[in-house]
Amino acid sequence: MPEGASFCPSxxxxxxxxxxxxxxxxxxxxxxxxxxxxxxxxxxxTALREDYLRKKSEEEAEWETYQKGQQERRQQELEQNAxxxxxxxxxxxxxxxxxxxxITFDCKLTVSSSDSSINIQAKFVEAGYTLTAKIYHKxxxxxxxxxxxxxxxxxxxxxE
Ligand SMILES: [Zn+2]
Numbered sequence: 001m002p003e004g005a006s007f008c009p010s011x012x013x014x015x016x017x018x019x020x021x022x023x024x025x026x027x028x029x030x031x032x033x034x035x036x037x038x039x040x041x042x043x044x045x046t047a048l049r050e051d052y053l054r055k056k057s058e059e060e061a062e063w064e065t066y067q068k069g070q071q072e073r074r075q076q077e078l079e080q081n082a083x084x085x086x087x088x089x090x091x092x093x094x095x096x097x098x099x100x101x102x103i104t105f106d107c108k109l110t111v112s113s114s115d116s117s118i119n120i121q122a123k124f125v126e127a128g129y130t131l132t133a134k135i136y137h138k139x140x141x142x143x144x145x146x147x148x149x150x151x152x153x154x155x156x157x158x159x160e
Contacts, residue, residue, distance in 0.1 A: 012049030
């Protein structure tokens with residue numbers, strides 16, 4: 001900091017003589033700027049200070065608004081994920097129930113789903129056979145009865 005200066009010429013903050021950059025606003029303190037600042041009247045210095053403080057509080061408010069927005073978006077994402085997971089689980093259960101209701105034998109069923117498809121795995125534990133199918137959501141009504149038919153045929157062939 002240039003000799004004789006005790007206020008930052010950018011923000012008007014009281015600063016240490018050894019500073020090159022202002023601790024308050026982070027701006028470089030140049031001799032030229034200090035000279036200009038020293039020529040200001042008391043009112044102009046007060047105005048400069050007030051202007052800086054107003055801008056600072058505006059920036060802080062903007063940052064807070066931004067942070068809040070980010071938080072809300074994260075919250076919405078979590079809620080949407082929870083809804084989607086619940087929908088997938090309900091669909092998985094519905095498919096498993098449908099299969100169980102339409103077969104008269106035991107098998108180990110695993111159902112999972114994605115945005116586009118339902119993935120079914122039916123295992124005859126003792127026989128060691130597994131039937132898997134990937135069914136697109138739009139084909140569910142026709143594909144599920146066919147899967148049950150295929151599963152029944154496999155059961156007849158290999159047992160449980
Ligand atoms: Zn400053």
